[in-house]
Amino acid sequence: MRLSAAVGLGTVFLATFAMAQGGKDQRRSGYQDMSPALQKMQDDDTANPAMLYVQVGETLWKQKAGASNKACADCHDSGSMKGVAARYPAIPPGGDKPVDLEGRINLCRTGQQKAAPFEAESEELLDLAAYLARQSRGMPIAPTDDPRLTSFRAHGEQLFKERQGQLNLSCANCHDDNAGKKLGGAIIPQAHPTGYPIYRLEWQALGSLERRLRNCLIGLRAEPFDYGSPDYVDLELYLMDRAKGMTMDAPAVRP
Amino acid sequence: MANVLINAPKTVRKGETIELKALILHPMETGFRPGVDGRLIPRNIIEHFTATWNGVEIFRLKMSPAMAANPYVSFFAVAKESGTIRFQWTGDRNFLAEGSVMVTVT
Amino acid sequence: MTQPTRRIFVTGSLLVTVLPLTSANATPDAMTAAIKDVVGEARIRPGRVTLDIPPLVENGNAVPVAVSVESPMTEADHVRAIHVFNEKNPQPHVFNAWLGPRNGKAVIATRIKLADAQKVVAIAETSQGEFWSASADVIVTIAACTEDVK
Numbered sequence: 350m351r352l353s354a355a356v357g358l359g360t361v362f363l364a365t366f367a368m369a370q371g372g373k374d375q376r377r378s379g380y381q382d383m384s385p386a387l388q389k390m391q392d393d394d395t396a397n398p399a400m401l402y403v404q405v406g407e408t409l410w411k412q413k414a415g416a417s418n419k420a421c422a423d424c425h426d427s428g429s430m431k432g433v434a435a436r437y438p439a440i441p442p443g444g445d446k447p448v449d450l451e452g453r454i455n456l457c458r459t460g461q462q463k464a465a466p467f468e469a470e471s472e473e474l475l476d477l478a479a480y481l482a483r484q485s486r487g488m489p490i491a492p493t494d495d496p497r498l499t500s501f502r503a504h505g506e507q508l509f510k511e512r513q514g515q516l517n518l519s520c521a522n523c524h525d526d527n528a529g530k531k532l533g534g535a536i537i538p539q540a541h542p543t544g545y546p547i548y549r550l551e552w553q554a555l556g557s558l559e560r561r562l563r564n565c566l567i568g569l570r571a572e573p574f575d576y577g578s579p580d581y582v583d584l585e586l587y588l589m590d591r592a593k594g595m596t597m598d599a600p601a602v603r604p
Numbered sequence: 605m606a607n608v609l610i611n612a613p614k615t616v617r618k619g620e621t622i623e624l625k626a627l628i629l630h631p632m633e634t635g636f637r638p639g640v641d642g643r644l645i646p647r648n649i650i651e652h653f654t655a656t657w658n659g660v661e662i663f664r665l666k667m668s669p670a671m672a673a674n675p676y677v678s679f680f681a682v683a684k685e686s687g688t689i690r691f692q693w694t695g696d697r698n699f700l701a702e703g704s705v706m707v708t709v710t
Numbered sequence: 711m712t713q714p715t716r717r718i719f720v721t722g723s724l725l726v727t728v729l730p731l732t733s734a735n736a737t738p739d740a741m742t743a744a745i746k747d748v749v750g751e752a753r754i755r756p757g758r759v760t761l762d763i764p765p766l767v768e769n770g771n772a773v774p775v776a777v778s779v780e781s782p783m784t785e786a787d788h789v790r791a792i793h794v795f796n797e798k799n800p801q802p803h804v805f806n807a808w809l810g811p812r813n814g815k816a817v818i819a820t821r822i823k824l825a826d827a828q829k830v831v832a833i834a835e836t837s838q839g840e841f842w843s844a845s846a847d848v849i850v851t852i853a854a855c856t857e858d859v860k
Contacts, residue, residue, distance in 0.1 A: 383768065384764055384767070386764045386767075387768065387774075389774070390772075390774060395609065395611035395625050395627070396625060396627060398629075398674040398676070398772075400609055400627075401607050401608075401609055401627060401628075401629045404607065404609060532854035533852070533853075533854040534768075534851025534852065534854075535851060535852075535853055537854075550768070550769035550771045551769055551771065551852075551856065551857075553631070553632075553673035553674070553771050553772070554674075563857070564857045565855060567855070568854070568855025568856075569855075604768030604769040604853065621815055634823070660812070662810070662813065663809060663813065664807065665805060665806070665808075665818075666805060666806040667805055668801065668804060668805060669799075669823075670796060670799050670801070670803060670804045670822050670824075671805060671821070671823065672771060672772035672773070672820075672821035672823050673771065673772070675820065675821070676819075676820055676821050677819070677820045678818070678819040678820070679809075679813060679817065679818050679819075680813050680814050680815040680817055681812060681813055681814060682812055682813070682814040684812075
């Protein structure tokens with residue numbers, strides 16, 4: 350079953366790649382920019398280190414917590430979570446601004462379970478995010494067409510194109526204008542968030558898109574936005590729209 | 605309970621050679637890395653990994669700080685009898701983790 | 711009075727520069743010494759061992775490695791141990807594995823850390839006391855932007 354899943358996903362990527370070469374879609378995911386050895390590490394669920402986090406995420410999903418003594422599984426059938434990671438960030442019911450997947454998990458944690466929110470980038474939060482993202486693996490990125498998101502997405506696009514930091518570069522300078530070329534020894538990816546949360550070899554751990562964006566900002570010698578800043582959500586909103594239709598390969602391995 | 609991921613086929617014919625895979629969450633801190641304060645982060649690694657089949661040792665691994673974090677190992681074993689394959693990891697700071705998997709040999 | 715002092719001073723400073731400075735990194739000599747600790751005076755023959763490691767890796771934190779040794783893996787003739795060494799990490803060992811006929815195949819796969827572009831050496835010890843080896847050169851690249859803190 351697992352082998353066919355791995356082969357299936359490999360085929361999906363080859364098909365996406367073939368389509369891209371055909372001139373229709375020039376977009377490439379970070380998976381395609383990796384060496385075969387790392388692709389193999391990601392494809393094998395019995396060897397992908399991210400699966401250690403998914404495993405714990407599944408346990409946490411079923412664990413009762415908080416003053417309500419409810420588990421996520423008490424309200425959500427895990428099958429019903431397919432496609433959720435593929436459409437976030439989104440505006441939660443009763444809310445007026447978008448949250449990312451981790452933000453949404455914490456809203457449930459405080460609102461429904463009546464428990465303390467998980468800290469940013471904490472292992473439990475990443476475990477749950479990895480478990481949820483795994484449910485969307487193989488599905489196309491499908492942001493909602495909620496009209497309220499338009500202004501937030503536009504802000505995200507502005508952040509993507511704005512020069513920052515001592516190096517005075519914008520995300521677009523590398524990831525739009527120079528994707529595919531090398532920076533140091535590394536291939537510059539197009540920066541489509543198809544695989545988050547990722548097991549990044551550089552971190553030797555699983556991490557969120559927010560962590561990766563902070564990494565880039567530090568790399569630019571810019572002041573990273575605070576953890577939980579809506580700027581990250583707006584950026585992610587833009588990135589997911591930019592990657593619309595691409596296949597989720599979460600939780601991914603990246604160098 | 606340490607976070608381990610073990611993989612072995614559930615059923616196998618007698619005499620067949622099967623692949624066993626074991627993955628465990630562990631920082632494998634080398635002891636050579638400086639922290640943000642400039643001081644070396646103390647070493648914290650898994651040093652020994654053993655596998656037994658119905659109590660008989662079938663594989664042993666000594667790890668050094670040069671093993672990657674969240675160490676993964678795959679090796680092979682000939683299926684002789686049904687039973688339990690047990691894995692054990694030990695290391696710095698009295699680290700001990702165990703995992704096991706049942707295999708049916710027909 | 712000044713001449714002998716100057717001569718001693720020059721000799722002294724030459725000695726200091728010639729003495730090996732303690733280095734944070736292992737050297738090919740350290741790897742040779744580590745191999746000798748395991749193999750002793752026995753001859754190491756190239757062959758029978760395949761060291762499968764990518765020639766260029768995107769990140770040295772987790773380099774996939776597979777070592778396989780041609781062997782019937784019988785009671786009479788099998789691989790007893792596989793030892794892997796490196797030449798530029800802070801210490802020369804990577805891992806040691808002990809096997810036997812019960813393994814059926816002398817094949818191990820794992821992931822290792824490589825601090826720099828360097829040579830990796832795998833040595834297989836057979837039940838008949840023979841040592842066979844293979845080596846591979848690996849180029850290690852790192853991420854363009856590294857982070858110090860999360």
